[in-house]
Amino acid sequence: MHLSTVETVLEYQVHSPTHFCFNIEAAHWPTQKILGERLGISSGVTPHSAVDRASGNRYIRFDAAPGPLKVSYQAEVEVNTPDPNPALRETPVGEVPDEIFPYLLATRYCESDVLCGEVVRMFGALPPGIGRVRALVEWIREHIAYKPGSTHSTTTAQEVFEQRAGVCRDFAHLGITFCRALNIPARIVVGYVWFDEPPQDFHAVFEAWLGGRWVLFDPTGMAPVDRLVRIGTGRDAKDVAFATIFGQLQMTRKEVMVLEHDPRPASPVLAI
Template sequence: MHLSTVETLLEYRVREPSHFCFNLEAAHWPGQVIVSEELVVDPPLPRRAFGEGDSGNRFFRFDAPPGVVTVAYKADVEVHGEPVAGDLAEAPAGALPDALLRDLLPTRYCESDVLCGFARAEFGHLPPGLARVRHIVDWVHRHMAYRPGSTTSSTTAREALEQRAGVCRDFAHVAITFCRALNIPARLVAGYVWFDEPPQDFHAIFEAWLGGRWVLFDPTGMAPVDRLVRTGTGRDAKDVAFCTSFGAVELARKLVTVLEHDPRGGTAAPAPLATGLVAA
């Protein structure tokens, strides 16, 4: 069990009447217990919360007038990791549950149909199962450079692969694309986790369906996956964006902090408050 304190502060400059939808609260997810949490929107605008199927994703939305809007969220969350057996098998497409078929299909950011030939040439000869997915993860880690600013919110897996660089969401998108091209269901997972560098931010990893369960992987190698505080699960980044805005909106400040606590008491890995500050 790992206990983390996560905190987010977002400041927006709203140029015209706009609408916001956020997905930054800790998800309602098996193995994840929200001990306490607080959400503050300033000014205190009327907002509506809703969930999304069995994903555990939690959204809230509101209308905002022109001016400055800040959203602050803080939570203490217990994450209970589940050990992974080393012999997990892939399932034939015909044996997959109906709900998982969508996690085999190409999406806007994961063009598994376009990269199918590449994926099959590179990984198709490997024995199916957990070891093959780990090989994909290792390949992405070795062949792509983690380079903040090298991609944008519209960069796809194919584009990130062509330039062999990106950030965490690009690493995850490429790995997801390779898995789907090999008929392995895969999806994006977003959340909070502590890591040494770069500065703290939301983090994206992925999970693949193996042995009748979802298994987490992080192609960046930046942090242990069993410590991630999950906020969103979806087919790609568009499903788990921390904010979707409709209108003339500018992100002026983003501050993300994560503090991991030693189960025996005390703090195991403090994240300095200023390190997550980004000026837009």
């Protein structure tokens, strides 16, 4: 069990009437428990919340008039992510459940159909199972340089594979693409987790469907996945953006903070 206090502060100068959709709250998820949380939004807006039942993703939507806008979120979350069985096997495509099947398909940022031949050449001869996924994760870690500023919001897995550099979402996209090319369902997960470098930010990892369950992997090796406070889960980055914005504005501040604690029997420090 791990206990983390997480916080996000986002500030904008809004130039025209704008609609916002934020995904920054800790998800309702079986492996984590929200002990307390607080959401703050500038006065003058009327937010409403929604939860995607399939993913557990939580969304905050509202319209904002021109002017300054501040959105903040704090939460204390208990995370209980079990260690995976080292003998987990891959599931034959014909036995993949209907609700998992979409995570086998190529998507905008994960062109598993394009890279299929190359991926099978690289990893197809390895014994199927969690060991093969760990092998492709290790390949990504060894051959892709973590380089902030080397990619942008529309960079795809194929482009990262070719240029050999990216950031955490690019590493996750490449892991997803490799898995799907091997007929292993995979999806992106974004959350809060503490790590040394670079400065704190939202962190992207991926999950592979093995042995009838989802297993987390972090190709960057920057943080232990069993401590990740999950925010969003989806097919690729377009499903888990922390902010989707319809309008003209300038971001003036973005801070993400994570503080890990030893588990302790105490009352929540944040009010719901």
